[in-house]
Amino acid sequence: MELISTDQTIKCFHCGDDCVNEVIRFDQKQFCCHGCQSVYQILSTNGLTTYYDLESNPGISGTSQDQHKFDYLGNREIALKLLDFSSEHLEKVRFSIPSIHCSSCIWLLENLRLLNQGVLSSRANLAERELSIDYDPSSISLKQVVGLLTSIGYEPAINLEQRKSDKDHAGNRELILKIAVAGFCFGNIMLLSFPEYLGLDLGIDSQLASWFSWIILVLSFPVLFYCAQGYYRSAINGLKQGYLNIDVPIALGIIALAGRSYYEIIFKLGPGYLDSLAGLLFLLLIGQWFQHKTYQNLSFSRDFKSYFPLAVNRLQDGIEQVVLVDDLMPKDVIAVRHQELIPADSILLDQTAAIDYSFVSGESQLVSRGQGELIFAGGKHTGTKAHYQVTKPVSQSYLTQLWNHQAFNDEKYDPRQLKINIISKYFTTVVMLIALVSAGYWLVVDPSQSLFVFTSVLIVACPCALAMATPFTLGHAVREFGKNRLYLKNAQVVDQMSKIGTIVFDKTGTLTKAKSKLIFSGDMSDLQAKLVLALTEHSNHPVSQSINVHLKSLHPDPSPQPSVTDYQEQAGRGISANIDGHRVKVGSSSFIGSDITQDIAGTYVSINEQVLGGFYYQSQFRRGLTGMVKDLAQKFKLTLLSGDKDHQKQLLIDQFPEFNSLHFSKSPMDKLEFVESEQHKGDRVMMLGDGLNDAGALQKSEVGIAVTENPQHFTPASDGILHASALGKLGSFMKLASWSQYIILMGIGLSFLYNVVGISFAVSANLTPLTAAILMPLSSISVVVFTTLAVKLVAVRLKLA
Amino acid sequence: MLLIVALIFISLLIALGFLWAFFWAVKSGQYDDTETPSRRMLFDDRTNSKNSIKTN
Structure with missing residues (x-):
């Protein structure tokens, strides 16, 4: 089989795609399809060509030309589900429009009112690919708004159930607020601790020192009770499920730090470690935020409902009626138009139809189906309007029943598998042992130091650095x-x-x-090709048309026009005619009478009963x-x-x-x-x-x-x-x-080193607030720096950077 | 020396004011979309688009 190369590099003025099949010239510009050209025409007649000045080739190819696709929006009940606000002269709606991608898009969409007076204002959100529109329902309907958007290439993805919730935002916002609070308290506590760091003797004004301590104490409350909440919750959840996750030692450390500091401040024994506490949470929360990189504009959770139409036309007593797909029942007859998705397993009632299963299989090629054949849900109907009889409800169809499988309910990810949580189990045990043993030792040597040492170990061993290694890597x-x-x-x-x-x-x-390519396998002279070209010219069948387009690209010059007589079309099988005295047939192998037993579904060609070969879709x-x-x-x-x-x-x-x-x-x-x-x-x-x-x-x-x-x-x-x-x-x-796993392990090793140093201070009863204030951020920061550099280095080595 | 304490309280109050402002900004969604406004400000004002309507 040979491949035909397309070396044409004419770029479509509108969408920037290569013009493969045809080139349309309009207004001294080239377009790859009528869709692109018509969008240009709409914009240029409305003086909106700035669209093309802001970015080159900003348009969206494959503009759907189907005018009836959104008919269901005429149904008030469905429309109301979409509207955010509705009154006599103002309706507000927010659409998700996946094709928003550049400055030109924003500009055009925010100038919608120049295209239609009924649109009052519109506001685009590039990051989320959303458009909010306010319009006057007395001059433009929701359906017309959607039609307007579709006509310029911005077809909204309408989904009644999965309206983007603001839940994601809430989680992210809360984390940012916690970081802000922690940072605020951290900075102020450090400022107020400066006299302590510098060893200044506030001497006579010891009253001042105690003021400072009390302010610090108050400043630590939001950190302890607001910022650290998540760690307590996670630690308790872990304990309830019977395993020691990394948040257990962190929560222990936080409580030990706070308890010990409050004790020291209240009884005027020392300045406490509240600066370390605030710093610790500040860094931990930043780690969490860093790990929480999200691609807002991508959707990772679409199920079939995002692809399927919301509503279809059901035929009842000869009248078409819009119904939601979920209300479809077996035996219902539906009318499906060109480019519409068949929502449920159905039987074709009409003579023939071409189905594009690209949503299902990922391959866009047309499959011919005849009357009475079963069509699986998810196929896109191509060609003139056809009728189907539903055999199964939408949720029980061949494809869609997949979503009833248990796998879609199971939580995929188990945090227990995370390396850090496996290590944490041993880490926590060892730290508790060291704390208890050293406390026991000091109980014998110097009982007054015992509690001090116990808390010191818990404080300094708080696995802040340990917890940073994973999120940063x-x-x-x-x-x-x-x-x-x-x-x-x-x-x-x-x-x-x-x-x-x-x-x-x-x-x-x-x-x-x-996109698979249509290729011809066999021998066909130029003259014969022209005969086939002339034959396929007469058929509206999508397969004939794609053969026609393919041949036209090879033989652009159609003259002299051959005379076609006795044209016949057998639905679902093929077409034939007498052309310039030759009997030309194009169709399935049985129609041609070919004995080629290819198991690829091909469309065969014969001239004067001599089989020349077949057209196949070949994937590349x-x-x-x-x-x-x-x-x-x-x-x-x-x-x-x-x-x-x-x-x-x-x-x-x-x-x-x-x-x-x-x-x-x-x-x-x-x-x-x-x-x-x-x-x-x-x-x-x-x-x-x-x-x-x-x-x-x-x-x-x-x-x-x-x-x-x-x-x-x-x-x-x-x-x-x-x-x-x-x-x-x-x-x-x-x-x-x-590699990231090794880097995490090395980061953990690094933080262990700091822990060993810190614990040796602690067990020997030498941990001062200053040592803690230096050691703890130092270990965290060096882990952050190490993991950052290591990942970069590996990425460069792997030629990813 | 109580003056210093008073000053500290005042500075804390001012800082709290900024913290509140940040809370307000985040909660009112000003940080949800940081991309679109940065591009929107580059558009020219549409004064001439109305009179340049259709020449072909």
């Missing part, structure tokens, strides 16, 4: 990954990645590009895979799981001999179960997939990575989103993840 690793276009859901994923044994790849859309592998696979094979078991038939098996074996096993014809549930069976063998699994059919496996695996060509587009729920262009770096990613 993982936080840096997440950032390095992000720079290389692997966006992780949270820092724990790095930890999980370091323990992986098996890597499972999906084939279509993951190893191969999402992404770049940089060979090296990546070779690299990974040294350390991991590699498996390929594909939903396709095995016609490419030999090609795959030749290309990637390193794969340990290849599995084909796997259903979404099979994929999930395969991952499960690997896990039962004691392996930790990383799954890379892209379509909804991988959603179960992504969920079940320890690390599920969604591979996509545009991270803002649809990706199933996952632990990370990998830009397809960075797939070749997977080997380096895995190495950095496992």
Whole structure:
């Protein structure tokens, strides 16, 4: 099979994509499709071409031209669910618009009112990819607002259930506030401790010293009771579940520090260690915040509902009615238009339809289906409007029942596995032992020092530095990954990645590009090609049209126009006609009467009953895979799981001999179960997939990575989103993840050294507030510096930086 | 020397004022989107967009 290269590099003025199939010239500019051209036209007629000045090629390709997609918004009940505010002359709504990506987008969207007078104002949020619109319902309806957005390429992703909650914000805001409070108290306590640090004798004015102490004491309350809350809670939770997590010694240290300091201040025995307490929490909270790097604009938790339509047109007594998909019942008849998703397993009632399963399999190619055939939910209907009879409710369909699996309810991550919490168990025990033994020793030697030593050990051994090693290392690793276009859901994923044994790849859309190419296999002269071109010109069938476009790109000059007579179209099978005296047929192998037994679904061509060959969709592998696979094979078991038939098996074996096993014809549930069976063998699994059919496996695996060509587009729920262009770096990613574990261990070792020094001060009853105030931040800061530099160094070595 | 104590209290009050301002800023969502405003300020005022309507 040969591949046809496309060396055309005409860039679309609107979206910047290469114009592959056709070039539309308009207003002295080139466009890749009518969608792009029409958006340009709308903007230029409204004087909004500044859009193109702010950034080059800011537009969004693949603008949906379907006018009926949002018909359901005409239903007041549904519309009300979306509106934030509604009155006679003002309605407020907030949309999530995944295609917002640049300054031009903000500019255009905030100038919506220039396109339609009914829009009162609009405000974009680039970070979250949201748009808030206020409009006057008496002059524009919600449906029209959405239509307006769609017409300029900003189609909102409408989802009734998963309206973005502000919960995430609340958590993040609270942490920031805690840091602010801790920092505020830390700074002021340190200022007031200066006389103490400098050993100034406030002598006669010992009253002043006691004022200072009391102010410090008051300043420590918010730290102790507000900032440290999370640590108490986590420690208690850990203890309740019967294990000593890292927060137990931290909480112990905090309480020992505070108790001891209050005792000293109240009884005027000394200045206390409250500066250390505030500093400790300040640093700990910063560590938490650092680890909490989030990619706000990416969604890691989409299920099928994010892809499926909210409502469909149900046919009742011959009248189309908009109903929510959840209300669909078996036996209902629905009308599905061009480019609409079929929401439930259904039977095709019309003669023929072409279905695009790209949401499900990740591969965009059209499949022809005939009357009475079962169509699985998730397929996109292409072509003229067709009717389907629902056979199963939406939640019970072949694809969607996947979400009923237990894997979607299980908490994936167990903090007990974190190295720091394993170490913490021993650490806490040892520290308590040392504290008790030394307290016992001093009880014999000098009973007055006993309690002092006991608390000193707990204070100085407080594993602040220990607790910093993990968040800073993982936080840096997440950032390095992000720079290389692997966006992780949270820092724990790095930890999980370091323990992986098996890597499972999906084939279509993951190893191969999402857009497959139409190729012709066989012999066809130029003259014959023109005959086929003339034939396909007459059919509206999507497959014929893509063949037509393909041939046109090879034979741009159609003259002389051949004469077509006796044109026939057999639904779901093929087309035929007499052209310039030749009998030309294009269609399925049975239609052609071909004896080619290819197991690839192809569209065959015959002229005068002589079979010339067939058109196939061929997928292309992404770049940089060979090296990546070779690299990974040294350390991991590699498996390929594909939903396709095995016609490419030999090609795959030749290309990637390193794969340990290849599995084909796997259903979404099979994929999930395969991952499960690997896990039962004691392996930790990383799954890379892209379509909804991988959603179960992504969920079940320890690390599920969604591979996509545009991270803002649809990706199933996952632990990370990998830009397809960075797939070749997977080997380096895995190495950095496992290196991060060594770095954490080294950081922990470093903090142990400080602990040994500190404890030796403590057991010998020599721990002064000043030593504590120096030693504790010093150890934390050196751990932070060490982990930062180490991760950077490794990233540079792995060529990730 | 009580003057120093008084001054310290005043300085603490001022600092608390700033802390309160920060709380207010965070809680009113001013830090939720730090990206859009930074770009929005670069746009030219739309004075000429209305009269440059459609030439083709």
